[in-house]
Amino acid sequence: MLRTLDEQLRAVGAVVPDYQGRGLLAVPATVLDAFGVRTDDDPPPLADLDRELLDGVRQIVVVLADGLGWSQMDRLCALGVTPFIARIRERARARDHAQLLEATTVFPSTTAAAITTMHTARTPQEHGNLAYFVWLEEFEQVTQMLRWGPGFTRRGSYFDDPKLDPRPYAKVPSIHGRLREHGIASYVIEPEPFRSEAMTRMHAREATYVGYHLPTTMGVLIRGLVEGRPHGTRPAYVYAYWAGIDTSSHLYGPMSAEAAAEAAGFDLNLARAVGDRKAGDTLIILTADHGHSFTDPDKVIDLLGDDQLRALLRNPIAGEPRLAFLHADDPSAVRDHIESRWPDEFTLLSRDELLDAGLFGGRGDTSLAKRRIGEVLAMLSTDRAARIMRVDGQDFRHRGSHGGMSPEEMRIPILAWRA
Secondary structure (H helix, E strand, C coil), X not given: CCCCHHHHHHHCCCCCXXXXXXXXXXXXXXXXHHCCCCCCCCCCCCCCCCHHHHCCCCEEEEEEECCCCHHHHHHHHHCCCCHHHHHHHHHHHCCCCEEEEEEECXXXXXXXXXXXXXXXXXXXXXXXXXXXXXXXXXXXXXXXXXXXXXXXXXXXXXXXXXXXXXXXXXXXXXXXXXXXXXXXXXXEEEEHHHHHCHHHHHHCCCCEEEXXXXXXXXXXXXXXHHHHCCCCCCCEEEEEEECHHHHHHHHHCCCCHHHHHHHHHHHHHHHHHHCCCCCCCEEEEEECCCXXXXXXXHHCEECCCCHHXXXXXXXXXXXECCEEEECCCCHHHHHHHHHHHCCCCCEEEEHHHHHHXXXXXXXXXXXXXXXXCCCEEEECCCCCCEECCCECCECCCCCEEXXXXXXXXXXXXXXXXXX
């Protein structure tokens, strides 16, 4: 029996993204709003943020901890792994110049989509960086969307060719350029190797890039900008990124001792950066691009090795291990095959229904998203992931995954405090 989209999502306990002020999209919108740059064309800022936290702000620092979902942060604080974050959460409970908001990330719940949203204040539907792996007609290839290069290898970008400029491929402008046009300094603190990557060149080129060679120095760089103020008396926005919690959660599992050790290091780094600062004219916002769901590497579903499925597809499989994009001229045949081959494993979603429901953002034209998302999306919500791509001849055997709509993947924290 065919079910409506709402029935499908409720059946698996899916959490839908919020684009109206209670999701990740509202974080960059709040930055624009706080500095008087936001326009009517922009999405709404954080709906529930205490406006007193914005009064007199001259600097905003957004720290994005990749993979630090709501449930992970909650557990880490309860276990005493992240004492500094726990202390700020206590400040939030006491309403001591701090606030904790539960929010949702974008859909799909993945870094490529979320980070682009952070740099542009635009939805995945608008910016087009819709998943880790995306079929791009421009290059007739499944593309890894963080470096914009062939998905089947770990290195290389189309833009390594000096004759190919990445900027025309950016579909929306960045918030960094808009801030600088209004006299507001903008900084990006990320690993030094990211400086020349396509994502940076497309969506953060107007920011002053401050690269770190060791993750332990991220906090040193934050402190240097917040205290040293190389921008003088001008207002400033600082975006800082930490990757390790995501990496350890993929490799060992989101609730593993290894992931906890990485989170403890991040917590110490953040404490050394801003932990001794009294409430001042700087607003710190700690958030994440997604959480993680535990996945059993011994229970991976091999979509890539299914010759019958491949014969039904127009393009190779793309998307995420938890959310496969299936480009098909006959979507019903793809649905019938998957339901027959793997009964009750996948939630099979319609691209057009998802777009109509606004799950990719609901803003702007849908033509770009329709080209890049398959007609059928095969979503997993248990402890299973799918094999959709081999990279340098190797398979992913992750114990933590994201991209889908489980609460563990979709719910993220927004922890804001004055420093």
